[in-house]
Amino acid sequence: MVDGSKPVIEQSSYVDHSRPSGSALSSHEIPVVDLSKPDSKSLIIKACEECGFFKVVNHGVPLDSISRLEEEAVKFFSLPLPEKERAGPPDPFGYGNKKIGCNGDVGWVEYLLLTIDPNFDSDKLPSVFNENPEKFRSALGDYTSAVRDMACEILELMADGLRIQQRDIFSKLLMDEQSDSVFRLNHYPPCPELQSYDDRNMIGFGEHTDPQIISVLRSNNTSGLQISMKDGTWVSVPPDQNSFFINVGDSLQVMTNGRFRSVRHRVLANSSKSRLSMIYFGGPPLSEKIAPLPCLMKGKESLYKEFTWFEYKKSAYTTRLADNRLEHFQRVAAS
């Protein structure tokens, strides 16, 4: 694809026009949280309840750690396809092109999926990085630890805002040595063929929710990301390379017994510009039990059955991208 082959035109690669669709709404509809301001806590709670998504400014992540990793990513995606393919397939970690997951999903995207292991061993990096694995490793390590620290600060503000006594109830899961967190670099090459399919949008990354607790996304200045509002309307997220975007994941929706909303999102391909995104998916240890927190129940019924992160992940990997993965873990309401 990136090397000149034609896009695969498949039904599943196009936007479903039967749902209310992506009128480009203005940026003020995306909640913005300034982490340096005292009102950040209440704004985060409101955004998680209403949208499951918000933009973070004054985040404290060193700009140098962002640009170093971006530079490494650009270098990687600029390699000839056969060289990138030496870093694949993504089973589950490595280079992937067009195919997302192993259940038939496709998109106009190539990517690199990596595990975040604190004891990361450079020798385990895809062989394609062998020329200078240390440079890549250090850029990745610096970026992911700064972004994880910011995610933990946000999770602690969430716990505070929910009046949970144990401030680190969510953040400790990301800080755990065994935390099952993942990092993803997505590259969406320009798709010039799009111009000839006027009124149709090619899907870069199909609609889905993220399974983990929290996702932290940073992209270059190319648009494409859309989020789905409660009424099913798709809203375009104006890109901002100097900010981060936070997604509530399925696990946080469960732990808050549905008070926070795991946001459905997707990426549309662009006809002329390439999009590069980096996403940190903060997940718990595999053995962690995920269930609504008793302190948030206050006599309410639990909406979900208890499961371990391992059980959820195992089940998620049998699903298609657009599936509602939580359905299987929902409790049937007592009448």
Ligand SMILES: C=C1C[C@]23C[C@@]1(O)CC[C@H]2[C@@]12CC[C@H](O)[C@@](C)(C(=O)O1)[C@H]2[C@@H]3C(=O)O
């Ligand atoms: C189709 C799939 C790709 C995915 C695993 C799955 O079976 C369903 C969840 C998908 C997702 C979405 C968010 C992240 O990008 C991801 C890494 C994850 O944890 O869940 C992907 C999975 C993937 O690309 O392997």
Ligand SMILES: O=C(O)CCC(=O)C(=O)O
């Ligand atoms: O690449 C993006 O901007 C978002 C991709 C995404 O949602 C994902 O990888 O889970």
Ligand SMILES: [Fe+2]
């Ligand atoms: Fe996602």
